[in-house]
Amino acid sequence: MARTESTMLPLGAPAPDFALPDVTTGKTVSLADCQGKAGLLVIFMCRHCPFVIHVQDELARLGVDFVPQDLGIVAISANDAENYPDDGPGKLKEMAAALKLNFPILYDESQAIAKSYQAACTPDFFLFDHDLKLVYRGQLDDARPGNDKPVTGADLRQAIAAVLAKETPDPNQKPSLGCNIKWKPGNAPSYFG
Secondary structure, X not given: OOEEEOOOOOOOOEOOOOEEEEOOXXXXXXXXXXXXXXXXXXXXXXXXXXXXXXXXXXXXXHHHHHHHHOXXXXXXXXXXXXXXXXXXXXXXXXXXXXXXXXXXXXXXXOOHHHHHOOOOEEOEEEEEOOOOEEEEOOOOOOOOOOOOOOOOXXXXXXXXXXXXXXXXXXXXXXXXXXXXXXXXXXXXXXXXX
16 A cells, blocks of 8 residues: 555646546536536545545545535546456446445546546545635545544535635645555656655
């Protein structure tokens, strides 16, 4: 398990566009399809990562709590499914059903969208305001597998609360930590150490 921090894309960056297949429906979903009136949360995740497994119930709760408040939420998996078959679309569909997610999981087979977001780890969170400008990129909370801290979603929830109130989240943000995105051979981006 390679412990990798998020790249901390600059605040204010515009949300990169995407059009990717939904693992549940097979339909292509775009950035515009996902945006809520309040903003958009993009989560890079996968199925097999111990860091994602540790927080997956909280990810589902985020959807329950905030999708009804007009926050768009979308998850994207970019892992190399050939070498990590648990992260392929079929297994991700099973995960979405098991967690009863009310937001889509999209599959980024080419890994181009992960690169456009400078995603580095799973989970990696990018919160955009109603103008689709980046206002938060950081950790869910202080919980990690094995550190005995409760999974609360506190850091991300505080940022979401600010967005819903049309305020700017605290720019003092701790990077997310997780497994590195499983890049296809020869496909690792330059920003990824």
